[in-house]
Amino acid sequence: MGALKDRAAGEVARLEAASLRRSRRVLDSAQGAHVRDAAGDCLNFSSNDYLGLAGDARLRAAAHAAIDAYGVGAGASPLVSGNLRPHEEAEERFAEFTGQPRALLFSSGYAANVGILATLAGPDAHIFSDRLNHASLIDGVRLSRARLDVYDHADAEDLAARLAASTADVKIVATDAVFSMDGDIAPLPRLLEACERFDAWLVVDDAHGIGVLAPRGRGTLAHFALASPRIVYMATLGKALGGYGAFVCGEEPVAEWLMQRARSYVFSTALPPMAAAVAVAAIGILEGDETPLPRLHRNIEAFRGACERAGVALSGWATPVQPIIVGGADDAVRASARLRESGFLVPAIRPPTVPADTSRLRVSISAAHTRAEVESLARALADTLR
Numbered sequence: 001m002g003a004l005k006d007r008a009a010g011e012v013a014r015l016e017a018a019s020l021r022r023s024r025r026v027l028d029s030a031q032g033a034h035v036r037d038a039a040g041d042c043l044n045f046s047s048n049d050y051l052g053l054a055g056d057a058r059l060r061a062a063a064h065a066a067i068d069a070y071g072v073g074a075g076a077s078p079l080v081s082g083n084l085r086p087h088e089e090a091e092e093r094f095a096e097f098t099g100q101p102r103a104l105l106f107s108s109g110y111a112a113n114v115g116i117l118a119t120l121a122g123p124d125a126h127i128f129s130d131r132l133n134h135a136s137l138i139d140g141v142r143l144s145r146a147r148l149d150v151y152d153h154a155d156a157e158d159l160a161a162r163l164a165a166s167t168a169d170v171k172i173v174a175t176d177a178v179f180s181m182d183g184d185i186a187p188l189p190r191l192l193e194a195c196e197r198f199d200a201w202l203v204v205d206d207a208h209g210i211g212v213l214a215p216r217g218r219g220t221l222a223h224f225a226l227a228s229p230r231i232v233y234m235a236t237l238g239k240a241l242g243g244y245g246a247f248v249c250g251e252e253p254v255a256e257w258l259m260q261r262a263r264s265y266v267f268s269t270a271l272p273p274m275a276a277a278v279a280v281a282a283i284g285i286l287e288g289d290e291t292p293l294p295r296l297h298r299n300i301e302a303f304r305g306a307c308e309r310a311g312v313a314l315s316g317w318a319t320p321v322q323p324i325i326v327g328g329a330d331d332a333v334r335a336s337a338r339l340r341e342s343g344f345l346v347p348a349i350r351p352p353t354v355p356a357d358t359s360r361l362r363v364s365i366s367a368a369h370t371r372a373e374v375e376s377l378a379r380a381l382a383d384t385l386r
């Protein structure tokens with residue numbers, strides 16, 4: 001067995017040797033297009049704050065008002081006494097915003113995904129998961145003890161063949177809507193068709209589509225004009241919506257089942273009421289006259305155009321997640337360090353977040369950037385990767 005600290009030091013040394021050791025950067029500023037770290041001010045292309053709302057004055061004001069009215073903590077889990085008026089309002093507002101029958105507020109997207117899958121699927125169920133799904137969906141499968149069947153990325157035909165071969169009573173398909181490290185959009189209409197044909201349920205994780213896709217940022221289901229009683233829809237508040245938390249939406253009895261049984265919901269303190277109030281205010285911004293959404297999409301187009309002119313190869317999707325595949329973990333880390341020296345914060349993403357040999361720079365574009373800023377990044381990328 002050996003001493004714990006020797007074992008720990010050995011594990012970390014192994015990560016270091018493989019260029020897989022990670023360190024945390026400390027930001028001395030709010031999240032936004034410009035941030036400050038130990039090396040000074042830089043242009044930030046590393047956050048999921050796609051609409052620049054994390055530091056938004058209107059959301060700060062909503063948070064202050066909620067703190068004044070409701071304090072800083074919910075004080076209990078939602079089923080005991082931690083469900084305050086702002087939580088209730090946020091659920092109603094979000095259900096309206098996405099056109100879903102009912103929404104249930106979870107403390108994070110991670111908690112929501114493990115809660116959904118472990119509640120809907122028991123050990124006899126069969127869960128079909130896209131090869132590139134987020135870790136929280138995979139962990140939900142593990143917690144459910146259902147059988148895991150991984151289908152080829154975004155491949156509805158492979159999925160259909162696997163569904164056809166399954167004799168399980170309960171079949172669940174789980175997918176990211178916008179893939180978090182690739183930025184491509186899942187073929188949801190075709191996945192839903194397969195679910196209808198083989199009587200499966202469809203769990204859609206819209207962490208990177210909510211606030212981004214469809215008019216007003218109503219998300220990926222709205223983007224495809226999809227609605228079905230088979231769909232359980234999860235969207236997070238910590239990315240484009242600028243705050244923290246997550247919603248799970250679906251038919252009334254499905255939301256009720258999750259509220260009764262999802263252990264990550266039942267046995268966890270409710271979000272601070274402030275986070276719920278921030279969600280309501282963020283939806284207000286998306287539905288208001290000054291929505292940042294058009295600016296986000298103009299910046300994405302400007303970045304992609306500038307990359308094309310500069311000869312930087314991108315994958316082909318117009319979402320805020322713009323990966324540049326480098327290959328080896330150490331190459332990605334070196335490229336990221338060189339960019340930081342030039343004043344650009346662009347993270348290197350390595351295994352286990354992405355498959356081996358697909359380490360990448362993950363550029364995220366925000367509405368808070370200017371056109372000149374996204375174009376300057378494209379030129380810096382061309383210089384760095386040359």
Ligand SMILES: *Cc1c(COP(=O)(O)O)cnc(C)c1O
Pocket residue numbers: 107108109110111113134136176180205207208236237238245246
């Ligand atoms: C970030 C993310 C989550 C987790 O959401 P948190 O609210 O950060 O816990 C789940 N799924 C995907 C695809 C994500 O990118």
